Amino acid sequence: MTHLTDELLDTAADGDALAPTDAEHLRACAECQTNVERLRALRGRLAALPQALPTDGDLWPTVHGAIRARRRRRLVFTSSFGLALAAALLIAVVRIGNGPGAVPPGTETSAELAELKALAPPVVVEAMAANLTIYDAALRELEAFAASERENADVQQRIEELRRKRAALLRLASNS
Amino acid sequence: MHEDRELATRAARGDMVAFEALYRRHSSRVHAICLRLTADRHGAEEAVQDVFVRLWERLGSFRGESAFSSWLHRLAINTVLQTMRSTRRREARVMTSDDGELEDAPIRTLAVEERIDLEDAIARLPQQVRTVVVLHDIEGFTHEEIALMMSVPPGTIRSQLSRARKTLLQWLQR
Numbered sequence: 001m002t003h004l005t006d007e008l009l010d011t012a013a014d015g016d017a018l019a020p021t022d023a024e025h026l027r028a029c030a031e032c033q034t035n036v037e038r039l040r041a042l043r044g045r046l047a048a049l050p051q052a053l054p055t056d057g058d059l060w061p062t063v064h065g066a067i068r069a070r071r072r073r074r075l076v077f078t079s080s081f082g083l084a085l086a087a088a089l090l091i092a093v094v095r096i097g098n099g100p101g102a103v104p105p106g107t108e109t110s111a112e113l114a115e116l117k118a119l120a121p122p123v124v125v126e127a128m129a130a131n132l133t134i135y136d137a138a139l140r141e142l143e144a145f146a147a148s149e150r151e152n153a154d155v156q157q158r159i160e161e162l163r164r165k166r167a168a169l170l171r172l173a174s175n176s
Numbered sequence: 177m178h179e180d181r182e183l184a185t186r187a188a189r190g191d192m193v194a195f196e197a198l199y200r201r202h203s204s205r206v207h208a209i210c211l212r213l214t215a216d217r218h219g220a221e222e223a224v225q226d227v228f229v230r231l232w233e234r235l236g237s238f239r240g241e242s243a244f245s246s247w248l249h250r251l252a253i254n255t256v257l258q259t260m261r262s263t264r265r266r267e268a269r270v271m272t273s274d275d276g277e278l279e280d281a282p283i284r285t286l287a288v289e290e291r292i293d294l295e296d297a298i299a300r301l302p303q304q305v306r307t308v309v310v311l312h313d314i315e316g317f318t319h320e321e322i323a324l325m326m327s328v329p330p331g332t333i334r335s336q337l338s339r340a341r342k343t344l345l346q347w348l349q350r
Binding site: 006007009010013038039042043045046047049050051052053054055056059060062063064066067070149152153 | 195199204205208217221228313314337345348
């Protein structure tokens with residue numbers, strides 16, 4: 001006689017439906033019935049294990065410390081980001097005042113700069129090239145950070161804010 | 177529970193007292209999940225810390241559609257599974273093993289005189305089959321839910337579960 005496979009015994013022990021021929025075998029076979037009962041008893045023991053197991057010591061101070069450390073890192077990151085933004089705006093002002101010498105733009109800004117060339121004087125275009133490069137680098141950095149912090153609404157908000165400021169600066173340059 | 181939801185809302189606004197209350201209410205349950213999945217006391221405690229740090233960061237995304245405890249238990253399971261996957265990938269790089277992702281260590285046989293209780297037996301199972309039996313038979317997830325969590329077909333989960341139960345029965349009969 002061919003007995004039920006282990007997986008079929010499990011299926012029966014879990015209370016799931018067997019194919020008619022397998023169900024018929026189970027009804028007739030004492031050995032398979034015993035195996036199903038043993039599996040059911042095991043399931044019962046597993047389900048009855050304690051749901052909660054306390055830790056050996058109190059982990060709260062470590063958890064609290066880790067959260068505080070992350071908050072501090074985030075604060076440093078946010079402050080650095082603010083400084084970078086301030087520096088970018090300062091460069092814009094200085095470059096517009098001082099004339100040529102800007103950093104070459106990244107490829108993503110080329111189209112915007114091409115449009116700007118038709119609207120603004122060369123000194124403004126040059127300063128904008130430098131500033132858009134800085135904005136884009138800051139955005140890339142923030143987006144990489146956001147990828148590892150998907151649920152962090154604060155970072156997303158800062159990305160949006162930076163995009164808005166970048167667009168505003170472009171508009172300002174276009175009207176200069 | 178209503179109290180959990182209220183604490184979660186306060187903690188999401190930065191209230192550390194409310195967050196500590198959540199920790200006190202749920203840490204033993206989270207520890208049980210982590211300990212059974214990792215089968216390692218030290219690893220389980222690290223996992224508990226990771227889970228609660230993640231919880232702090234993600235509280236804002238708790239919408240209250242499910243019970244807070246179910247949401248937290250899922251977070252705990254995903255945290256442990258993610259750590260296990262990273263460890264396996266790191267070990268695979270170091271050992272340049274040919275084993276596939278789902279290959280698992282062979283189940284060892286126990287000496288006749290070696291008597292073990294159920295928790296010990298679960299801890300001695302190879303990682304993959306242990307994960308499946310913990311999630312299915314202790315935590316009550318379905319084959320399909322576990323398949324999604326572990327990114328493997330449900331058929332694989334069924335055979336891993338069968339392997340786990342058979343081994344547990346053999347060990348516990350001694």
